[in-house]
Amino acid sequence: MAILSVSGLAISFGSNHVLKSVNFELNETEVLGVIGPNGAGKTVMLNILTGLLKPTAGSIVYMGADITGKSLYDRGRMGFGRTFQIPRPFEKLTAYENVMVGGIFGDGLSEKAAGSKASEILELIGLYPKAGVFAGKLGLLDRKRLEIGVALASNPKILLFDEVAGGLTESEVVEILNIVLKLKADGVSFIWIEHVLKTMLEGTDRVMCLAQGRDVVCGLPAEVLASKEVSEVYLGADEDE
Numbered sequence: 412m413a414i415l416s417v418s419g420l421a422i423s424f425g426s427n428h429v430l431k432s433v434n435f436e437l438n439e440t441e442v443l444g445v446i447g448p449n450g451a452g453k454t455v456m457l458n459i460l461t462g463l464l465k466p467t468a469g470s471i472v473y474m475g476a477d478i479t480g481k482s483l484y485d486r487g488r489m490g491f492g493r494t495f496q497i498p499r500p501f502e503k504l505t506a507y508e509n510v511m512v513g514g515i516f517g518d519g520l521s522e523k524a525a526g527s528k529a530s531e532i533l534e535l536i537g538l539y540p541k542a543g544v545f546a547g548k549l550g551l552l553d554r555k556r557l558e559i560g561v562a563l564a565s566n567p568k569i570l571l572f573d574e575v576a577g578g579l580t581e582s583e584v585v586e587i588l589n590i591v592l593k594l595k596a597d598g599v600s601f602i603w604i605e606h607v608l609k610t611m612l613e614g615t616d617r618v619m620c621l622a623q624g625r626d627v628v629c630g631l632p633a634e635v636l637a638s639k640e641v642s643e644v645y646l647g648a649d650e651d652e
């Protein structure tokens with residue numbers, strides 16, 4: 412069953428028509444990968460889905476209800492969680508405190524409840540041994556883990572990842588994949604944006620390619636990655652990055 416249905420999503424910034432018509436569905440506990448060349452509008456789409464940007468046209472239906480007009484705050488409370496392309500934790504707070512703050516502000520938990528939730532989350536994402544380390548001192552993989560941890564503190568039903576695997580080695584990406592699999596088993600659904608195509612083969616159930624403001628192709632990962640649509644839009648663009 413679809414947890415999210417997006418139709419005719421469009422947005423323009425002045426004369427820059429970034430999204431013209433994006434259409435897709437996300438099924439429950441599905442991992443939908445989103446690929447596309449730099450500047451295709453992947454982050455913009457994610458910002459629209461979370462309520463940070465308003466679309467100029469189109470609708471977003473979440474668990475049967477039209478949420479197109481709902482605020483960022485409302486969507487957070489309804490179960491939308493996200494990570495940012497550039498992790499921005501509170502550097503002078505520990506990993507534990509960062510996740511705890513996420514629980515207090517993202518899920519309205521008391522300090523005590525947010526604290527025990529934070530311990531659980533740190534355990535799940537493999538960051539428990541570094542619970543007391545200042546976020547500013549964490550390496551890239553641990554910062555990415557922490558991004559996911561803070562997003563989890565708001566108890567999301569849908570997690571939106573913006574290039575969490577960017578800059579990580581292959582074995583580090585496997586660590587992220589393992590977290591995704593655990594969360595999926597707990598009932599979380601994912602939209603996972605990644606510029607690097609390889610990551611999408613293992614971690615996703617379906618992949619959609621965004622280009623020229625549209626969902627140019629969507630289907631099984633291996634088929635989409637091998638499709639002529641994807642080679643055309645990536646060709647000469649930046650496929651070797």
Ligand SMILES: Nc1ncnc2c1ncn2[C@@H]1O[C@H](COP(=O)(O)OP(=O)(O)O)[C@@H](O)[C@H]1O
Nearest residue numbers: 424427429447448449450451452453454455456
């Ligand atoms: N807040 C904004 N105001 C104006 N233009 C924006 C804004 N956010 C993104 N854009 C433009 O939208 C386009 C798509 O950007 P983005 O979604 O970041 O691409 P990517 O697919 O690489 O994530 C770019 O041309 C960018 O300049």
Ligand SMILES: [Mg+2]
Nearest residue numbers: 453454455496
């Ligand atoms: Mg982006």
